[in-house]
Amino acid sequence: MADTSPASLAKELLAILDRDEGRLHRIDNFIRGRHDDPYMPPQADDEYKLLAKRAVSNWMPLLIGTPAQALYVDGYRPGKATSGLPVASSSTSGQWAHWQRSRMDARQAAIYRGALGFGHSFVLTEKTKKGVISKGLSAKRTAALYEDPANDDEAYAALTVTAKPKGETPGKARMFDAKYEYAVTFKSFSDLDSVRVGGRKLHGASECPVTRFAASVDLEGRTMGVVEPMIPLQNRINQTIFDLLVAQTYTSHEVRYATGMAPPMQMELVDEDGNVTTDAALAVDSRPKLDGAGNPVPATINHNARRFLFAEDPDVKFGSLPAGPIAPLIESVDMSIRHWAAISQTPPHHMLGQIANLSAEALLAAETALARKITEFQSLFGESWERVFRIAAEMDGDGAAQDDFAGEVQWRDMESRSLAQAADALGKLADQLGIPKRGLWKRVPGVTQTEYEDWEQMAEDDDSVGQLASALTRATPDTGIPASPDSEVVAA
Structure with a gap:
């Protein structure tokens, strides 16, 4: 039989955070524009490295923002009456009062963006001095355990880190099960021997008050956001942009050359003792300036479009090398962006900005895949919000609303x-x-x-x-x- 003691649950939950830390940190880096460097020669100089930094074209926020901006809960309609009275309207129900008390009109967007970015986020419902409120929790700091992670919406334990370890100061976390809340301390995610579980208190619900918001859950219980599958394509776009910048910097213009002509050398003045001087009155001769290795230093040629090249030697020849084409690289960028749009179900005109001469039917067809994806997210997140409302009703002592499984979240129609x-x-x-x-x-x-x-x-x-x-x-x-x-x- 599995050990379900508070200390064992805390260790298991911290082990999950330790396991997922690297993966979630990589996703967070890509969301924030800290991408993998494009390939460059091992001996690349600072100019190459600067071009590599400028090659980052962060499309990840668009992946998250496009569906998130269409997700806005605008009301909640209870599914059954309480105390024999008619069904309450959205604004007068206890569930909607809890929503307004939690200021979810503004805070709901962060929950959706976290779920879309990392694959899942969480909402904690708890009693406070201001009443029962709910707040979002980050996937980087929170983990939950399910008997059947693919089908259960109720976790049997969850832990959220409130303070990470710093030096000798241990980290702090709050852990919840079906009845109690526990205070947990630890030195690191990987140091499970340092885990200590302190006192417990009732949290006021009959099940774990932490609700998962998952953007996608497969039958293995694995969650997947919209960012991780697109990382390889994002790297491909960055590499193509980098190649374009290199070609634009080094080969996009004509290179002029001259053959059969030695460049002029930098000269320095010497006095009668053979010492270098800058005083022309003391100078008796001049000689080529030498570098540290004893080689003559050529003079800088000030050449631009307003200057004319000439040479006294008839064997000198002038010519130019043609500029390298950059149009294929630009076409490659467009192709990668079209692949991005197809795979991510993002309308191409959202990314390319090409909406000229498109009929209303064409625009509607382009938006269809995105609309279907948003509808899927509304179904998933709507069920999670309904569980949040039921837990809040139980904490408020509303038994009828606690058992209301027919209530429905109302999403705002964001169609233009x-x-x-x-x-x-x-x-x-x-x-x-x-x-x-x-x-x-x-x-x-x-x-x-x-x-x-x-x-x-x-x-x-x-x-x-x-x-x-x-x-x-x-x-x-x-x-x-x-x-x-x-x-x-x-x-x-």
Whole structure:
């Protein structure tokens, strides 16, 4: 039987962080633009190394930012009523109050970007003095254990590092299981003998309060982000850019040459004692200047487009070497970027900036693969948010919401379309298909949750006024005498 003591779990979780540290650090470097150096000769000088630094073209943030900017939770609709009352709206439910208390409108983007970059990120739900809140945790500092990592959404233990070791000061971490939170100290990820588990306390939930947000999980339980598969192609692009810069620097211009002519030498003045002098009045002769090895030093030739070359010797010949072509290298860069777009499901016009003369149908077709990928991420992350809401409800003492497995996260529609097009489409849905008009309000482009709730309240107010007017009409007897224009109806 496996050892499930707190100390054993802490060691296993720290071992996972130690195992994944190198891989995650490499991914983080590529996200931040610290890429592998392109190939260059072993004897490369400083000029080559400078070109290598300038050859880095970091496409990784685009891989993460393009889908992340389309992921925005705009509401949550509970799936069942509490206390026999009608289902609460998004803004009045306890789950959405927890969302606002946690300031997730601004913080959710970091959770998605972490999951897309590293393959997974985490959210911790906990009780604080301000109430129950949730916050994101980095994959570089957090690990979780699952009985079935491919299918379970509930970890049986999780650990997050709050302070890394520094000198003689040990690192600190918080570990959670299905009931308790533990304080953990350690000297390093690899020094498992130094792991110490301190006191424990109840965290307030009946399961581990750490939720995994995975961009992709296979049946082996392995997570994969959008960055790691593209590292080889990113290196290929950097190598091609480096070759282009080298060709542009050394062979992209004509090289002029002269044969049969010795270059002029630098001369220095000497006095009558044979010593070098800079005073022309004391100089009696001149001689070629020698370097440290005793060789004459040639003079610098100031040559540019405004100067004319000539030689007195008739055997001197002038000529030029043609510039090397750089168009094939530019075409190679374009080809690599197109491969990048195909493999990453990123629309080519997002990367190449070529959108001229594209029809609406062509743009829609180019965006289809990206839309499908975003829909997949919404499904994965939506299930994770629903678990977060259930844990928060349990910590808040809302038993009904705790067991609400039918609630749904509402994602904001980030598709670009004009208000006139949307109004025409929504009108046809209402008139031709008979869909209730109030059911289409959420599909109005750009509508916020607050505006939607205001519309509902105004509609209810209008209904109340209409019902009151109808009731007064039915209660007033018809005398057959037309009412005077100056008469007033007073409702007691």
